[in-house]
Amino acid sequence: MQKKINIGLIGFGVVGEGVYHVLQQTPSLQAEVKKIAIKHIHKKRNAPAELFTDDASLVLFDDEIDVIVELIDDAEIAYEIVKTALQLKKHVVSANKKMIADHLNELIALQNENKVSLLYEAAVCGSIPIIRNLEEYYDNDLLLEISGIVNGSTNFILTKMNEQGLRFDEALHQAQELGFAESNPTLDIEGIDAVNKLSILLKHSFGLPILPDQIFRKGITSITSYDNEYACEKGYEIKLIANAVCTHNHEVQAYVLPCLLPKSHALAKVKDEYNGVLLRSKLADEQILIGKGAGRYPTASAVVSDISALRFAYRYEYRKSNRNKPYHFSTNFELDVLISYAKETTIDRTDFISIEERYISDKRCHLKGRISVQKLQQAHRKDEVSVLVFPAKDVNQNSDLFENDNEIAVENALR
Amino acid sequence: MQKKINIGLIGFGVVGEGVYHVLQQTPSLQAEVKKIAIKHIHKKRNAPAELFTDDASLVLFDDEIDVIVELIDDAEIAYEIVKTALQLKKHVVSANKKMIADHLNELIALQNENKVSLLYEAAVCGSIPIIRNLEEYYDNDLLLEISGIVNGSTNFILTKMNEQGLRFDEALHQAQELGFAESNPTLDIEGIDAVNKLSILLKHSFGLPILPDQIFRKGITSITSYDNEYACEKGYEIKLIANAVCTHNHEVQAYVLPCLLPKSHALAKVKDEYNGVLLRSKLADEQILIGKGAGRYPTASAVVSDISALRFAYRYEYRKSNRNKPYHFSTNFELDVLISYAKETTIDRTDFISIEERYISDKRCHLKGRISVQKLQQAHRKDEVSVLVFPAKDVNQNSDLFENDNEIAVENALR
Secondary structure, eight states: OOSOEEEEEEOOSHHHHHHHHHHHTOGGGOEEEEEEEOSOTTSOOSSOGGGEESOHHHHHTOTTOOEEEEOOSOHHHHHHHHHHHHHTTOEEEEOOHHHHHHHHHHHHHHHHHTTOOEEOGGGTTTTSOHHHHHHHTTTTSOEEEEEEEOOHHHHHHHHHHHHHOOOHHHHHHHHHHTTSSOSSOHHHHTTHHHHHHHHHHHHHHHOOOOOGGGSEEOOSTTOOHHHHHHHHHTTEEEEEEEEEEEOTTSEEEEEEEEEEEETTSGGGGOOTTEEEEEEEETTTEEEEEEEEOOSHHHHHHHHHHHHHHHTTTOOOOOGGGGOSSOOEEESOOEEEEEEEEOTTSOOOGGGEEEEEEEEOOSSOEEEEEEEEHHHHHHHSOSTTSEEEEEOOSSTTTTOSTTTTOOOOSOOSOOO | OOSOEEEEEEOOSHHHHHHHHHHHTOGGGOEEEEEEEOSOTTSOOSSOGGGEESOHHHHHTOTTOOEEEEOOSOHHHHHHHHHHHHHTTOEEEEOOHHHHHHHHHHHHHHHHHTTOOEEOGGGTTTTSOHHHHHHHTTTTSOEEEEEEEOOHHHHHHHHHHHHHOOOHHHHHHHHHHTTSSOSSOHHHHTTHHHHHHHHHHHHHHHOOOOOGGGSEEOOSTTOOHHHHHHHHHTTEEEEEEEEEEEOTTSEEEEEEEEEEEETTSGGGGOOTTEEEEEEEETTTEEEEEEEEOOSHHHHHHHHHHHHHHHTTTOOOOOGGGGOSSOOEEESOOEEEEEEEEOTTSOOOGGGEEEEEEEEOOSSOEEEEEEEEHHHHHHHSOSTTSEEEEEOOSSTTTTOSTTTTOOOOSOOSOOO
């Protein structure tokens, strides 16, 4: 491609304005914003008035525009815009995780049909180039697990709870005061945002087309001071983890749940509003990527990187979707959990496969044990019950890539 | 390209054998090892005997072979092999950091001239895809700093000194016992390996063709228990850091030196044999990549990733070398240091720009102050003087990309 790119920008909010300014100040990219579609045409904007229109179709149907950069909040309108753009054979860059997660298969078909490219690095973990790395690097190595802190608001809240001993509502309030959580924080604290991102990651990690609704999820709203104290006492940190693990049967287990991570765990060290992703693979072992998951410029960085990649005709190949031995998505697996609840709450102990520990007090009770995810989902999704997961160790130890190779052990050439 | 790749493997040591086995077990890569050149033909090998030859030219001049994977230790022989391979219009994958660092400009010219590709992800930080990310992702964002723990042996030694209070020689011995340091550890502990890697990183980060000898370096051999105690008491960790910072004048300052990092620093959390790289950029802010820097399969992972990339005609573009405003390499900058020395050692205090702290005792003395790197190099490179650097904060604060933009501060959209 390598020619000048003409961009139609849809949305001029925090990120949209950031992208506009970065492109303005980076002439080497040879990418020019030709038109900008916005909802409120009379609002004062930090860019020349003649660029703006409140009619998105004027941007979409402009023959001079070859790339649509979609940066609006409303996932349904975004979907219509992106669909139309692809049908009009325009490349699309988007940061809309919900829209991508809800419609990914259809959008991939559309990009293939129209021989254009749909890129969305900014949709998952902002500035962390996780999708690009999954596409390019983990194409060859056998990926065993992806585990991430993919939501900065909740990580900020949990960090404050852990470091300052705040209650959930106090920490949420502080996050809102500091601009680290929205006034309506539901999407974040209920884990909905995280599950959208995990849905996208499942496609790029294991080639699995899984809708957000199919993934077991619980947010951080029901975490109590009791849980927090338990974690501190026992040397854990509570983190909201989006996890997908491949077991030895090419079965993939996934969830978004608050987890108890030992303080030495790589993701336990990811604090405040930072995001972090741990990738575990057969060859490279553990890799960790840490960075800012949101904010104007970190997100703009990912958007601009996608725009730049279009100059070299880059597109996601989704190679893992075309494996000989496809992965299967499992909804039937077991978890080691700590469940805490008020004394008057009825917990059916026969739901558990095994119980390792029971604690009863007037303040709060807990059960530590193993339970199937189905039972957990049915019985303990209620708000007054808090669920914390102990992430599995080596669930995929029996993976078969190197079964004839016993020499993985100690190697000498450290340099 | 997308066709079957025929590989000529040069070297069958720890990594070479690992690459061979991974390719054997990954038929989807469509990459076959056709011939393997080795030094000792009579040594028993874990692969069919008919593959081996002790005449590298039989591999290089084989018309069926289109990719040479060079994995030998000797940098000079490796250079001759890689040069010949490129001249014969064969793609090359190499893991030889010294050879790449010493000859990079010539090799780039050769790859361009012969329209082939030279890839070497495995040469820097093993499994961490740092070169690929610098090439692709930091092409658009303004990179301000790259700072890394790029040598696993020294990180293992320093971790043991810090955690167990061991002396340098004790920790080195333990590392050797456990296979984390070589019997001749000079290249690692003197920082020579790290400086080779930094030389390569300077090319991909800032487009600078700097030979390893041009970079100021001091290893970890002269770190004493006194330094270690100082670090522990003051809440620092000592890490051997390869650092390159871009100042506001497009000037790049680089060194490999033992640094005092606050415990909260992202790289202070990178322990044992792990490598970690921190990238600081104008848009994405801080990004951290952590992973295994060496070992059979982590290194093989990077080599195989390069082989796979060749199927898609991937090559490094070295775009930063062609900037309008090139960076300049500076050998004249200042550092904040802690210098410790025996009482009888003569330290010329007039070498210092400023002295913040002086400590004198029979056991050991120290000076804390600011000094030019030239003075430091002249006067304090001797072995009985230990130098620890306090990394600069915000040396590039005045960078000019967004000078008209005051809104980088607090942003709301954390999701």
